[in-house]
Amino acid sequence: MEPNTILVVILVITVISYLFDQLLDYINLRSQRTEIPREIEAFYEKDKYLKSLAYHRELARFSFVTSAFSFLLSLAMLLSGGFGWLDGLLRPYFDNVILLALVFFAVLVVASDILTIPFQWYSTFVIEEKYGFNKTTLKTFVADKLKGYLLTAVVGGVLMSALIHLIHTIGPTFWIWFSVLAAVFVLFVNMFYTSLILPLFNKLTPLQDGDLKTAIEKFALKVDFPLDNIFVIDGSKRSKKANAFFSGIGKKKKIVLYDTLIENHTTDELVAVLAHEVGHFKKKHVIWGYVLSILQIVFTLFVLSRMAYSENVSLALGGSQLAIHLNLLAFGILFSPISGITGLFMNMYSRRNEYEADAYAKETFDGTALSNALKRLSVDSLSDLYPHPLYVFFHYSHPPLLRRLAALSGVAVQ
Numbered sequence: 001m002e003p004n005t006i007l008v009v010i011l012v013i014t015v016i017s018y019l020f021d022q023l024l025d026y027i028n029l030r031s032q033r034t035e036i037p038r039e040i041e042a043f044y045e046k047d048k049y050l051k052s053l054a055y056h057r058e059l060a061r062f063s064f065v066t067s068a069f070s071f072l073l074s075l076a077m078l079l080s081g082g083f084g085w086l087d088g089l090l091r092p093y094f095d096n097v098i099l100l101a102l103v104f105f106a107v108l109v110v111a112s113d114i115l116t117i118p119f120q121w122y123s124t125f126v127i128e129e130k131y132g133f134n135k136t137t138l139k140t141f142v143a144d145k146l147k148g149y150l151l152t153a154v155v156g157g158v159l160m161s162a163l164i165h166l167i168h169t170i171g172p173t174f175w176i177w178f179s180v181l182a183a184v185f186v187l188f189v190n191m192f193y194t195s196l197i198l199p200l201f202n203k204l205t206p207l208q209d210g211d212l213k214t215a216i217e218k219f220a221l222k223v224d225f226p227l228d229n230i231f232v233i234d235g236s237k238r239s240k241k242a243n244a245f246f247s248g249i250g251k252k253k254k255i256v257l258y259d260t261l262i263e264n265h266t267t268d269e270l271v272a273v274l275a276h277e278v279g280h281f282k283k284k285h286v287i288w289g290y291v292l293s294i295l296q297i298v299f300t301l302f303v304l305s306r307m308a309y310s311e312n313v314s315l316a317l318g319g320s321q322l323a324i325h326l327n328l329l330a331f332g333i334l335f336s337p338i339s340g341i342t343g344l345f346m347n348m349y350s351r352r353n354e355y356e357a358d359a360y361a362k363e364t365f366d367g368t369a370l371s372n373a374l375k376r377l378s379v380d381s382l383s384d385l386y387p388h389p390l391y392v393f394f395h396y397s398h399p400p401l402l403r404r405l406a407a408l409s410g411v412a413v414q
C-alpha cells in the first residue's frame with residue numbers, strides 16, 4: 001500500500017472508532033431512569049440515587065470533552081505529519097535505534113500527559129470531590145504522578161527496548177520470542193503485584209485477629225482454599241470506592257481487602273465477596289484469563305510482525321525513512337478495531353464468569369449476603385443501574401447489578 005493510502009486508512013479508523021464510542025456513550029446516557037428498582041429500594045435513598053444520576057451525567061459530559069480533545073489532537077498530529085516530524089527532530093541526536101525509540105515514546109507520553117493534566121485534575125478534584133468520592137490530596141496526586149512515570153519508564157522502557165531489539169536483530173520471527181518474554185512478564189506481575197507494585201502506591205497491613213479473620217479462615221478451610229495472608233490496604237487514602245482481590249500464582253493465595261470495604265460491610269457480606277473471588281479460582285477463570293491474555297498478546301505480535309518492517313507505514317506518519325517506533329505507533333492505531341473485537345469476546349467471557357463466581361458464592365456460602373454486598377457496593381460507588389444493553393455488550397466486564405441480583409435470586413437470565 002502507498003503511504004497516502006495507509007494514512008487515509010489510519011484516519012478513517014480513527015474517525016470511525018471515535019464516532020462509534022461517542023454514539024455508545026450517548027445511547028447509554030439516554031437510557032438513564034429516575035425510578036429506583038424495587039430490589040434495591042431499601043438500600044437507596046431517593047436523593048442519593050438522583051445524585052448518582054447527576055454523577056453519571058457529569059462524567060459522561062466530561063468524557064465528551066476529553067475524548068474530543070484527544071481525538072482532535074491525534075487528528076492534528078496525523079494530518080500534519082507531526083509524528084514523523086518528531087522522529088526527524090530526534091534522529092540526529094541518537095545513533096542507537098533503541099534509544100531513539102525510547103526517547104520518541106517518552107516525549108509523546110510526557111507531552112500528552114502534561115496536556116491532559118488539567119482534565120485529570122478536574123476529574124479528581126472537582127467531579128469526584130463534588131460527589132464525595134475524592135480523598136486524594138494534592139500531595140498524593142503529585143506523588144502518584146511521579147511514581148507512575150517512574151514505573152512506566154522502568155517497565156515500559158525494558159519491554160520497549162526488548163521489543164525494538166528483537167525486531168532489529170531477529171527479523172520477522174521476533175513475535176515468537178517476544179511472546180515468550182511477554183508471557184513471563186505477565187506471570188511475574190501476577191506473582192509479585194501485591195508484594196512489589198502495590199506497596200509503591202499503598203500501605204498494606206495484615207488483617208488483625210477478630211471475627212472477620214476467623215470467618216474468612218473458616219470459609220477458606222471449608223472450601224479447601226489455602227490462604228497465605230490477609231492484607232488490608234489503605235484504599236481510603238484516595239477514594240471511598242471499595243474493592244477486594246486475591247493475588248499469587250502458587251497454591252497459597254494472598255487476599256487484599258480495601259479498608260473502605262471492611263468499613264461498610266458486615267462480616268457475612270465480606271466473606272460472601274471473598275467467596276465470589278474464590279469461585280473465580282475454583283472455576284479456573286484465573287488460569288483461563290491468563291491463557292487468553294497470552295493468546296491475545298501472541299496474536300497481536302503476529303499481526304505486528306506483518307507490518308513492522310514496511311517503510312511506507314513510517315512515511316504515512318510523516319517520517320522520511322523506515323522507523324520501527326513510527327510503525328509501532330501506526331500499528332497501535334490500525335490494530336484498534338481488531339483489539340476492540342477481541343476485547344468484546346473477553347468481556348463476554350468475563351461476564352459469564354461473574355455469574356459463575358456469584359453462583360459459587362451462593363452454593364458454598366450465602367447468596368443473600370452476596371446480594372446485599374453487591375447492592376451496598378453499587379450504592380457506595382454510585383454505579384449505573386440502567387446501562388444500555390449495547391453499552392454493556394461492548395464495555396462491561398461485569399454484568400449490571402440488576403442482572404446479577406436476578407441471577408442470584410434464581411430468576412433466569414439469558
Ligand SMILES: [Zn+2]
Binds near residue numbers: 280353354
Ligand atoms: Zn468477579
